[in-house]
Amino acid sequence: MENFTGIPEDTALFIAILLVVASIIAIGIFVFTVIAYMFFFAKFERPRWSAWIPIWFEWNMFKCAGMSTAWILIPIIAWSYPFVIGYFYGDYVTQNPVFGLINWIDILVSIAYLTVMWISAARISVKLGFRRALVLVAIFAEPVWAGIIGLGKSQPSEQSTN
Numbered sequence: 001m002e003n004f005t006g007i008p009e010d011t012a013l014f015i016a017i018l019l020v021v022a023s024i025i026a027i028g029i030f031v032f033t034v035i036a037y038m039f040f041f042a043k044f045e046r047p048r049w050s051a052w053i054p055i056w057f058e059w060n061m062f063k064c065a066g067m068s069t070a071w072i073l074i075p076i077i078a079w080s081y082p083f084v085i086g087y088f089y090g091d092y093v094t095q096n097p098v099f100g101l102i103n104w105i106d107i108l109v110s111i112a113y114l115t116v117m118w119i120s121a122a123r124i125s126v127k128l129g130f131r132r133a134l135v136l137v138a139i140f141a142e143p144v145w146a147g148i149i150g151l152g153k154s155q156p157s158e159q160s161t162n
Contacts, residue, residue, distance in 0.1 A: 033143040036150030040064075043128075044156055058117070064127070065120035074116070078109035121145065128154040 007015075037051035044064040050056045055072060062069045121138035125131065128149055138145035 029143050033146045036143070036146035038150070040146065040150035043150075043154075061117070061120050061124070065123040066127075067116075067120055067123065071113075071116050074109060075113050078106060078113075124149060127156045128152075129157060130154065 034051045037057065038048040041048050041051055041060060041064070044060075046060045046064065050060045055076075059069050059072055062071055118135055118139055122132045122135040125134040125138075130148075134145065134148070137148065
């Protein structure tokens with residue numbers, strides 16, 4: 001028997017169960033990562049609860065890495081200007097091909113910001129006594145990196161409480 005979408009019911013049930021299981025796994029990975037970051041922030045004498053708030057989390061990551069917290073402004077400014085342009089120029093944006101660059105600029109800014117975050121991960125790894133190569137784990141498997149730096153026994157070689 002088929003439902004209103006034309007998908008057989010057993011297939012729809014399988015897809016629904018798959019989505020529920022995938023959601024539970026994703027939530028579990030997220031909670032594990034945040035808890036690991038809570039322990040990480042405790043090592044650097046930062047408030048543990050800041051692991052739960054996205055922008056404050058990144059602010060504290062830059063502080064722990066000894067980097068300028070002004071880096072946090074890059075995505076805030078870059079990702080907000082399309083809304084400002086769209087508000088003031090409206091339909092003109094869709095008619096003018098020059099505004100097509102906005103998408104490319106956003107992509108480049110996202111890549112640049114990820115690079116800055118990875119540099120901070122490399123600095124944090126070194127401060128905790130690991131090699132810079134540990135940043136590859138941060139790039140490809142951030143929850144694993146968070147577990148290593150947060151739940152491991154390593155302590156910062158120099159206290160970074162800027």
